Amino acid sequence: MMGEQYSVDLDALEKAASGVNGTLDEISVQKVSDIPHDTSAMGHGELASTLSDFLSRWQRGVDNLSKDGQEIATRLTANVNAYRAVEEHTHQHFHGMLHGTGTDPGVR
Secondary structure (H helix, E strand, O other): OOOOOOOOOHHHHHHHHHHHHHHHHHHHHOOHHHOOOOHHHHOOHHHHHHHHHHHHHHHHHHHHHHHHHHHHHHHHHHHHHHHHHHHHHHHHHHHHHHHOOOOOOOOO
16 A cells, blocks of 8 residues: 655745734734723723723733744744755755766665
């Protein structure tokens, strides 16, 4: 039985990394803490305090998701670079073998 073949869509990986980075850029433009939540905006001190606590927790969550998103984008990009490096090395190796400019691992 022949082994199953697989392929990696490097353009899709690059687009995914770019999309994650674009989303992170958008998130960095406006912070959750920019939402008005002082007593004058709320009209009620206790409500303002509760909303402030909520927004603080929400911002921590967004910050954590942003860090995770950055890690995802970094790893996607690293994988694209690794696949391309292997493809280039393999191409050069076989090109050298076919044109007599490389070493043939089968010849001793």
